[in-house]
Amino acid sequence: MNEDFIHKWISQVKKGTLSFIVLNVLKSGKAYYGYDLINEIKKITEIEIAEGTLYPLMNRLKDEKLILSEWVEQESGIPRKYYSITPEGKNTVTKMEEYWHNLNHSISKITK
Amino acid sequence: MNEDFIHKWISQVKKGTLSFIVLNVLKSGKAYYGYDLINEIKKITEIEIAEGTLYPLMNRLKDEKLILSEWVEQESGIPRKYYSITPEGKNTVTKMEEYWHNLNHSISKITK
DNA sequence: GCATATACATTGTTATACTATGTATTTTGT
DNA sequence: ACAAAATACATAGTATAACAATGTATATGC
Numbered sequence: 001m002n003e004d005f006i007h008k009w010i011s012q013v014k015k016g017t018l019s020f021i022v023l024n025v026l027k028s029g030k031a032y033y034g035y036d037l038i039n040e041i042k043k044i045t046e047i048e049i050a051e052g053t054l055y056p057l058m059n060r061l062k063d064e065k066l067i068l069s070e071w072v073e074q075e076s077g078i079p080r081k082y083y084s085i086t087p088e089g090k091n092t093v094t095k096m097e098e099y100w101h102n103l104n105h106s107i108s109k110i111t112k
Numbered sequence: 113m114n115e116d117f118i119h120k121w122i123s124q125v126k127k128g129t130l131s132f133i134v135l136n137v138l139k140s141g142k143a144y145y146g147y148d149l150i151n152e153i154k155k156i157t158e159i160e161i162a163e164g165t166l167y168p169l170m171n172r173l174k175d176e177k178l179i180l181s182e183w184v185e186q187e188s189g190i191p192r193k194y195y196s197i198t199p200e201g202k203n204t205v206t207k208m209e210e211y212w213h214n215l216n217h218s219i220s221k222i223t224k
Numbered sequence: 225g226c227a228t229a230t231a232c233a234t235t236g237t238t239a240t241a242c243t244a245t246g247t248a249t250t251t252t253g254t
Numbered sequence: 255a256c257a258a259a260a261t262a263c264a265t266a267g268t269a270t271a272a273c274a275a276t277g278t279a280t281a282t283g284c
Contacts, residue, residue, distance in 0.1 A: 002204050005176050010211060012128030012240065015271050016121055017215070024222040035231050045218035053272050055233055060271085064117050078231045078280055092114050097223055099122060103129070104216060106157035110136040111209055124271065127240050147262050165241050167264060172240085190249055190262045230281075236274090243268085250261070 018049060018057060020100065023093040026067060026085040033072075033080035034058060058083055066092055130161060130169060132212065135205040138179060138197040145184075145192035146170060170195055178204055 021041060026032065032040060038049050061067045066089035073079050133153055138144065144152060150161050173179045178201035185191050
């Protein structure tokens with residue numbers, strides 16, 4: 001069948017969706033490190049984010065000043081880079097929510 | 113503010129969304145021509161699809177055998193290329209709907 | 225001691241939306 | 255009657271982002 005088309009389509013849907021999801025997870029103000037975010041998002045949403053997707057994404061969000069990052073040394077193990085949302089990030093995620101909500105409303109009109 | 117980021121984000125969200133929307137409009141079996149599709153989608157969903165986006169998109173969907181196209185001469189005016197969905201297209205749009213529904217359920221869990 | 229999990233990161237590939245541009249016909253406004 | 259806008263198709267070039275592959279390094283389980 002058209003498994004290949006669906007697979008490519010899902011990858012395209014993720015463009016845009018992932019930044020929205022990440023910002024929503026950070027929205028509460030709690031800081032997460034990258035590896036943790038991947039697992040958290042997988043647990044909550046069943047969406048798998050490749051590491052090669054997440055780290056560049058976090059850098060983009062940081063460049064846009066929507067999040068901050070901070071290295072935190074661990075008592076044992078590899079240091080972790082913790083990400084937290086900025087006021088501008090919170091503002092932005094609110095606007096994204098509005099758009100998403102409208103989009104969904106529109107789509108629900110044509111899918112039923 | 114971050115209007116520019118939001119603008120870019122919306123463009124990314126459309127990747128994947130547009131093919132889903134187009135297939136949904138065609139789902140009923142009625143044939144549409146390109147220019148008409150753009151207006152129909154704008155009317156129903158308020159989403160504006162650039163012509164430079166739609167025509168390549170329709171060609172991709174045709175290559176994937178999800179739609180068919182047929183030139184129809186008009187009594188007056190420019191000939192129109194009418195697009196209609198194939199059985200494979202219907203099948204595919206059903207799968208897309210499933211994924212979209214699940215994605216939305218997941219996102220609603222983290223946005224609230 | 226070797227595989228797996230943890231934790232970060234970069235490079236190259238692929239797919240797709242959008243702007244700009246082009247062609248040609250028909251309708252609308254004045 | 256003439257210009258502008260709408261109708262209708264199409265392509266080329268640019269930017270963006272997901273993903274696979276690859277790399278580094280530490281810690282843990284068996």
